[in-house]
Amino acid sequence: MELLRGILKAAVEGGASDVHIKVGYPVVFRIHRQLVAIEAPVPTEQWMNSIVEKMVPHHATKKLLDDREVDFSYFEPGVGRFRTNVFQQKGSYALAMRYVKTQVPSFEELGLLPVLKDIASSARGIVLVAGTTGSGKSTTLAAMLEHINAHFKKHVVTLEDPIEFVFDDNQSVIEQREIGLDTTSFESGLKHVLRQDPDIIMVGEMRDATSFGAAMQAADTGHLVLSTLHTQNAAQSIGRILDFFRPEEREQVRRQLASTLKAVICQRMVTTVNGGVTPSLEILINTPTVRKMLEENRLEKIGAAIETGRDDGMQTFNQALYDLCKARKITEAEALSKASNPQALDMMFKGIFLDEGRRILQ
Numbered sequence: 512m513e514l515l516r517g518i519l520k521a522a523v524e525g526g527a528s529d530v531h532i533k534v535g536y537p538v539v540f541r542i543h544r545q546l547v548a549i550e551a552p553v554p555t556e557q558w559m560n561s562i563v564e565k566m567v568p569h570h571a572t573k574k575l576l577d578d579r580e581v582d583f584s585y586f587e588p589g590v591g592r593f594r595t596n597v598f599q600q601k602g603s604y605a606l607a608m609r610y611v612k613t614q615v616p617s618f619e620e621l622g623l624l625p626v627l628k629d630i631a632s633s634a635r636g637i638v639l640v641a642g643t644t645g646s647g648k649s650t651t652l653a654a655m656l657e658h659i660n661a662h663f664k665k666h667v668v669t670l671e672d673p674i675e676f677v678f679d680d681n682q683s684v685i686e687q688r689e690i691g692l693d694t695t696s697f698e699s700g701l702k703h704v705l706r707q708d709p710d711i712i713m714v715g716e717m718r719d720a721t722s723f724g725a726a727m728q729a730a731d732t733g734h735l736v737l738s739t740l741h742t743q744n745a746a747q748s749i750g751r752i753l754d755f756f757r758p759e760e761r762e763q764v765r766r767q768l769a770s771t772l773k774a775v776i777c778q779r780m781v782t783t784v785n786g787g788v789t790p791s792l793e794i795l796i797n798t799p800t801v802r803k804m805l806e807e808n809r810l811e812k813i814g815a816a817i818e819t820g821r822d823d824g825m826q827t828f829n830q831a832l833y834d835l836c837k838a839r840k841i842t843e844a845e846a847l848s849k850a851s852n853p854q855a856l857d858m859m860f861k862g863i864f865l866d867e868g869r870r871i872l873q
Contacts, residue, residue: 674687
């Protein structure tokens, strides 16, 4: 375990976000989104088997044997916590480990907009943080929870697979439940969570109709539900949610969503001029206009509602990227490479602003 400890310590000190280890190949770190091979002994199959045997928690061993892969949280004393996936490739074990900072970064450190504090302060409803893998959804969600913890006396129950950030009670009381360790499944945890007197429920990821149905039930009864979703933009998230359900259920779900959704925050990581990363945020807030669109099944107009809703705190990816560029945080080339509509963004840089959203709504 000393070699693994040394690898993980080097990763943390070197600013790596991820560590990749497999038999017969150099150890690789991901630093500033780039893969870098490091100088370390090449892992052998015997060493890897020994490491996996020692690091996989008891409750996850059967799942690893049955499924050939498993997720769990691994803590190395004096180094830090890592979200870990053990899997097999070419018949041998491999490790993918993501470093989770023990201190939740602040809104300012992450470059998040103040409107997210207002969203996190909501009394009830469903708040989704969306994006692709590696877009920083979990970190943004953790920052929102920490804001709640610092400013409100709430009872928070989380369901995570695995636990990433560990919270210490401040103003709030927070209980973190890991799937497989503290509850058998998301379905089981969600079934019982309303009996645990929560004010706020955080679900690590919305995965299916069962989890989202439970989220809507909780929001209907006055709870705030926070979760993540794998989608590429805020407007697309509505369709993704409806896709969880059978066609005959979608009409009722859409109407229920109109009354329970609070906001969708979708983010993409962009490279800054100094070589770091910062999130660009597309924000959908369930204003009366958006709610009416959901009720009337005019989902194709939600993108236009976001574009024209800046006074309500909404913005599109193009608007977010334009603002980051004007603040000289990112280059125009980087903005265009991450834009939903590069042509429209290029026109914005040239001083031509097409009021496309208002035209669509009219």
